Amino acid sequence: MLQSLGVCVLALAAAPLFAQSGDAAKGKALIASSGCTGCHRIGDQGSRTGPDLSEIGDKRTAEKLKTSLVDPDEEVLPENRYVSVVLKDGSTVRGRILNHDAMSVQLIDTKQDLRSFQTSAIKGYTILTKGLMPKPQLSDEQVADIVAYLSSLKGTEAP
Amino acid sequence: MKLGVLRPLVFFSLAGLLPAQVTYDQILHANREPQNWLTYSGGYAGQRYSGLTALTRANVGNLELKWVYHPKYPDKMEATPLVVDGVLYTVQNSEVVAVDAVSGRAFWTFHYAVPPESNAYVMVVKGLAISGHTLYWASYDGHLIAIDSKTGKGIWNKTIFDWRKGYQFNVAPLVVKDMLILGPATNERGMNCWVAAYDLKTGQERWRFYTAPVAPEDPAFKTWTGDSWKRGGSPIWVTGSYDPETNLTFWGTGNPNPGWNGDPRPGDNLYSDSVVALDADTGTLKWHYQFTPHDEFDWDSVQVPVLTDIDWQGKPRKVMLWANRNGFFYVLDRTTGQFLRGKAFVKQNWNVGFDEGGRPIKSSALAPKPMGGPHVEPGTQGGTNWYSPAFSPSTGLFYVSAWDNYGGPSGKSDPGTWVENERYMGAGGVGGRGGGRRPAAIGYRTEAEGYGAVRALDPKTGEKKWDYKMVDYTESGILTTASDLLFSGGKEGNFFALDARNGSLLWSVNLGGTVASGPISYAVNNRQYVAVCADTAMYVFGLPE
Numbered sequence: 001m002l003q004s005l006g007v008c009v010l011a012l013a014a015a016p017l018f019a020q021s022g023d024a025a026k027g028k029a030l031i032a033s034s035g036c037t038g039c040h041r042i043g044d045q046g047s048r049t050g051p052d053l054s055e056i057g058d059k060r061t062a063e064k065l066k067t068s069l070v071d072p073d074e075e076v077l078p079e080n081r082y083v084s085v086v087l088k089d090g091s092t093v094r095g096r097i098l099n100h101d102a103m104s105v106q107l108i109d110t111k112q113d114l115r116s117f118q119t120s121a122i123k124g125y126t127i128l129t130k131g132l133m134p135k136p137q138l139s140d141e142q143v144a145d146i147v148a149y150l151s152s153l154k155g156t157e158a159p
Numbered sequence: 160m161k162l163g164v165l166r167p168l169v170f171f172s173l174a175g176l177l178p179a180q181v182t183y184d185q186i187l188h189a190n191r192e193p194q195n196w197l198t199y200s201g202g203y204a205g206q207r208y209s210g211l212t213a214l215t216r217a218n219v220g221n222l223e224l225k226w227v228y229h230p231k232y233p234d235k236m237e238a239t240p241l242v243v244d245g246v247l248y249t250v251q252n253s254e255v256v257a258v259d260a261v262s263g264r265a266f267w268t269f270h271y272a273v274p275p276e277s278n279a280y281v282m283v284v285k286g287l288a289i290s291g292h293t294l295y296w297a298s299y300d301g302h303l304i305a306i307d308s309k310t311g312k313g314i315w316n317k318t319i320f321d322w323r324k325g326y327q328f329n330v331a332p333l334v335v336k337d338m339l340i341l342g343p344a345t346n347e348r349g350m351n352c353w354v355a356a357y358d359l360k361t362g363q364e365r366w367r368f369y370t371a372p373v374a375p376e377d378p379a380f381k382t383w384t385g386d387s388w389k390r391g392g393s394p395i396w397v398t399g400s401y402d403p404e405t406n407l408t409f410w411g412t413g414n415p416n417p418g419w420n421g422d423p424r425p426g427d428n429l430y431s432d433s434v435v436a437l438d439a440d441t442g443t444l445k446w447h448y449q450f451t452p453h454d455e456f457d458w459d460s461v462q463v464p465v466l467t468d469i470d471w472q473g474k475p476r477k478v479m480l481w482a483n484r485n486g487f488f489y490v491l492d493r494t495t496g497q498f499l500r501g502k503a504f505v506k507q508n509w510n511v512g513f514d515e516g517g518r519p520i521k522s523s524a525l526a527p528k529p530m531g532g533p534h535v536e537p538g539t540q541g542g543t544n545w546y547s548p549a550f551s552p553s554t555g556l557f558y559v560s561a562w563d564n565y566g567g568p569s570g571k572s573d574p575g576t577w578v579e580n581e582r583y584m585g586a587g588g589v590g591g592r593g594g595g596r597r598p599a600a601i602g603y604r605t606e607a608e609g610y611g612a613v614r615a616l617d618p619k620t621g622e623k624k625w626d627y628k629m630v631d632y633t634e635s636g637i638l639t640t641a642s643d644l645l646f647s648g649g650k651e652g653n654f655f656a657l658d659a660r661n662g663s664l665l666w667s668v669n670l671g672g673t674v675a676s677g678p679i680s681y682a683v684n685n686r687q688y689v690a691v692c693a694d695t696a697m698y699v700f701g702l703p704e
Binding site for chain 1: 627
């Protein structure tokens, strides 16, 4: 059901009761079987093109996590925005924006490559704040399970 | 034996022939020697304009790094260096240095240990002044120090104030005739500040003009309520200008205290957020204009007053150009202070117009300011800030580092009771913390969420002529040259040259840290250089040999 997940976008606040109502183990299995890691990284698994979820339980409340699952466009954190870069040679590159200034645009593309483009080589670019992750078809119970799992991801000490 | 006698005699003779290194007349006519950079803004008019033309729009793309100076103290460099006859002088934290302007090698360093606790922020200083063979440094901790520019030896060191009371020096002093003019800042400590003149030879004070009242007899007293005048602030953060024709020196003043909550201080709160025009010989106030009466948004008028003569509605007029932190670009008659025009140069929502005298009419939505964070445009950082603007007599344009489409919740909280040398701000409440979603970090921001720009304005109309847009706002000042080059930089470390006529990019380099100073240009042996500070170092560029 989560096969088509693009970039999940997740946020902040405090509603632990919701998280406690789900089954974290089921949520973990759902994440693993649904292709979420095609965009998201958890620990040492998954893609880096979407937001890293390894410590998402520290960063966002259960309520925010739920909102991000059922209505991904409701709030896209600025650091999770994508950029679509159209180069002067006609090609288009999309990726999660890392930075941009008057001289250049940096992003991590869909192949997880770090890319930097001088504005002199760019015909145009658009910062995408919506439509980054399609609405998944999930039951309320599945949502609760996934939220419970994500809420449990507290991260570890950096090496 | 003869040689042994002759050598000292020859040396003495040559030393005796040395002209005074920098005379008042030289500063007065700084445009006649564009190879030097003699004052903070390059000249009394505050234009930050270089008459050098060796660098052109055609060859600026060949600029290469010549040398780098890393101060002993790794603090953010905001100082504008001075250059005199091939020697570059600058200051950082507790050290003044003289270096070869061609190679960057130091001739000498002068050290005075500034107590770190005397500056609440990072240890920044805007620069030095020079007259004769003497450099002048106003240190954060309230010392005015004279240094021999040839040897780096201290000549005198006077304590102007006790920094523990809540003062600090931040500006590069301005030499006018035989005086040094400057004033202190208070960094939200609520100490009433001033502009004063000091004798170049002795450091003795000649006159003092308080920018907030210190007695009920002061004309500004009636613009405060109760004893709020005792915490008037109105600091001096940036070096002023001087008009030799009228003998007026102009200085911008900062915000009143508490800065974000005006409730304890009903009234206009003069002379906060103003420009004051003072007789340079006596300090007598000739006129003033208050850009933001009763400020509650920290809109310091800490900009360099830019002076020029322009054709104004068919007649020549001596004007002052001023892009203010409050988002408006002003044209004033500098001989009388008459308000000629105020026009928004960035998106703003606080002002709905001006009355006939030029007094701003505040939006009823923001005034009186409600408790708890109304959305205000421009935000507290301002439409611009302390960064030096520029005026090019060649293009006739005024250039400003601007931040547009930018606003935010402005906090207002109970300021509590004033305590000596503690911040007295009245900020940090609901608005200060910002309810709702946080703004996008710079690197992810869309243009609608705010952007920085080098903005060219036509002083005659107030209209924007062009923008060089950047994602982030910038703390860099602007330099223009007689060959219509414009140099500026950005917070992300870009330092660049634009065509001053149309804003097109001609050259850039990334210096790896925030550009937060005004670039300068100088020449040695007919070779032109450009110097700029980025983060904790100074970089000098020139054309290949």
